[in-house]
Amino acid sequence: xxxxxxxxxxxxxxxxxxxxxxxxxxxxxxxxxxxxxxxxxxxxxxxxxxxxxxxxxxxxxxxxxxxxxxxxxxxxxxxxxxxxxxxxxxxxxxxxxxxxxxxxxxxxxxxxxxxxxxxxxxxxxxxxxxxxxxxxxxxxxxxxxxxxxxxxxxxxxxxxxxxxxxxxxxxxxxxxxxxxxxxxxxxxxxxxxxxxxxxxxxxxxxxxxxxxxxxxxxxxxxxxxxxxxxxxxxxxxxxxxxxxxxxxxxxxxxxxxxxxxxxxxxxxxxxxxxxxxxxxxxxxxxxxxxxxxxxxxxxxxxxxxxxxxxxxxxxxxxxxxxxxxxxxxxxxxxxxxxxxxxxxxxxxxxxxxxxxxxxxx
Numbered sequence: 001x002x003x004x005x006x007x008x009x010x011x012x013x014x015x016x017x018x019x020x021x022x023x024x025x026x027x028x029x030x031x032x033x034x035x036x037x038x039x040x041x042x043x044x045x046x047x048x049x050x051x052x053x054x055x056x057x058x059x060x061x062x063x064x065x066x067x068x069x070x071x072x073x074x075x076x077x078x079x080x081x082x083x084x085x086x087x088x089x090x091x092x093x094x095x096x097x098x099x100x101x102x103x104x105x106x107x108x109x110x111x112x113x114x115x116x117x118x119x120x121x122x123x124x125x126x127x128x129x130x131x132x133x134x135x136x137x138x139x140x141x142x143x144x145x146x147x148x149x150x151x152x153x154x155x156x157x158x159x160x161x162x163x164x165x166x167x168x169x170x171x172x173x174x175x176x177x178x179x180x181x182x183x184x185x186x187x188x189x190x191x192x193x194x195x196x197x198x199x200x201x202x203x204x205x206x207x208x209x210x211x212x213x214x215x216x217x218x219x220x221x222x223x224x225x226x227x228x229x230x231x232x233x234x235x236x237x238x239x240x241x242x243x244x245x246x247x248x249x250x251x252x253x254x255x256x257x258x259x260x261x262x263x264x265x266x267x268x269x270x271x272x273x274x275x276x277x278x279x280x281x282x283x284x285x286x287x288x289x290x291x292x293x294x295x296x297x298x299x300x301x302x303x304x305x306x307x308x309x310x311x312x313x314x315x316x317x318x319x320x321x322x323x324x325x326x327x328x329x330x331x332x333x334x335x336x337x338x339x340x341x342x343x344x345x346x347x348x349x350x351x352x353x354x355x356x357x358x359x360x361x
Contacts, residue, residue, distance in 0.1 A: 105152055105153065108148070108149070108152045112145040112148055112343075113145070113342060116141060116142045116145045116342075116346050119138040119142060119350075120142075122138065123135060123353055124349075130353070130357060131357070132358060132361070135350060135357060136208045139209055139350045139351065140209070140221065142350065143165065143166070143209070143211045143317075144218045144219055146317065146319055146343050147163055147164040147212065147213050148213060149339060149340060150319050150321075150340075151213055151321070153327065153336060154326065154329075156323075160322065160323050161212060161213055161214050161321060162212070162213045162319065162320070162321045162326075163210065163212035163224070163319070163320055164210065164211060164317065165206075165209060165210035165222060165225060165317075165318050166205070166206065166209040166210070166306075166316070166317055166347070166351070167203040167204060167205045167230070167315055167316045167318065168203070168204055168206065168209075168314065169201055169203050169232070169312070169314060169315050169316075170201050170204065171200070171201040172196060172197050172199050172200060172201045172202070173197075175196055175197065180196050180197075183196065184196075185227070186204075186227035186228055186229045187202070187229045188228055188229065188230065188289065189230065189282050189285055189286055190231050191279060194231060196231070198234075199231045199234065200233060200234045202229050202230065202231055203232060203250050203251060203254060203316060204228070204229045205225060205227070205228045207221050207222070207225045208221055210222040212224070224297045226294060230247055230249070230250055231247075231251070232246065232251050232255065233245050233246055238277040241277060243276055243277040244276045245276070245277050245278075247276075248260070248268050248271055248272070249262065249303050249318075250303045250316040250318060252303070253304060253305050254305060254313055254316055257305055257307075257313070258305070259303070259337050260302065260303045261302045261326070262301055262302070263324055263325050264300060264324040264325070265295070265298055265299055265301070266290060266291065268286050268287075268290060269283045269284065269286040269287035272286060296322065297320070298320045298322075299320075299322055299323050299324045300321060300324045300326035300328075301318055301320030301326060302318070302319050302326060302327060302336075304337065305317075306344050306347060306351075308348050308352070314348065314351060315351065
């Protein structure tokens with residue numbers, strides 16, 4: 001840049017008359033052409049060549065430096081974008097490593113699927129008269145496969161006990177007085193005045209349709225199972241508050257049609273208070289139930305809808321364990337649900353056979 005131009009710019013005065021007639025003195029830089037009035041006073045000025053030359057030099061400098069500044073700014077933005085993308089890929093890699101099942105999982109899955117397929121084939125291809133007990137035993141084999149699959153997927157020690165059970169759905173309009181009298185004592189997390197006929201239906205657990213990975217008990221009914229019925233409401237959310245009116249777990253999975261995972265059953269009561277439209281008595285009863293000895297085997301669980309087609313689920317498959325965090329690191333919806341789908345397919349066919357046997361009894 002030609003710095004000599006600044007030495008030739010001389011600060012000068014300019015006198016201007018205000019609208020009220022007063023004179024004001026202002027500093028003028030590089031003004032070397034004056035127009036004066038009749039008595040010689042400066043009344044108007046314009047920029048001289050010195051100022052114009054200085055301005056042109058400043059403009060040329062700005063034009064030369066601007067691309068460098070823009071280039072540096074662009075490089076900075078690209079660098080930050082690259083760092084963000086690298087962080088995202090690192091997170092994806094960490095998630096992938098975390099959710100990868102054990103190395104021998106596929107071998108275990110093949111064995112489980114083979115056992116479940118054979119149990120189904122024995123029912124379908126049976127040349128002897130089928131009984132309810134035979135169908136229930138086949139269902140427990142598949143349930144045991146689902147429990148073992150979840151345990152293997154989590155990669156936990158042998159002392160962690162997994163279990164699986166089925167809750168079958170019955171529509172309210174199919175409940176007669178005798179059946180209502182049977183279900184009332186086992187109806188949990190509902191007010192005493194609850195009318196079963198005013199519900200959409202009920203989900204009922206059956207001990208014969210349950211099993212556990214406990215040593216020596218695989219294939220046998222789960223001895224920790226207690227009579228349990230859960231109501232399914234007609235409306236799942238309150239119209240005004242939009243809070244849930246359906247209980248977490250099996251009822252929620254039934255109404256949403258998707259897998260529901262609960263990492264710690266000690267938090268369910270608080271969820272009902274925060275997210276649900278329930279009386280305080282129900283939230284308190286949930287806290288009491290899961291903190292009691294009778295529910296010590298259920299510290300975390302998942303509930304999966306079982307559908308014969310795209311219609312309403314016929315029931316819910318529950319898988320639970322006696323420790324918090326079931327499938328916590330394995331993303332149950334994305335990773336585990338597709339693996340258990342073949343077993344649910346077999347369970348639905350076996351349940352249809354069981355229902356036919358019960359209807360014909």
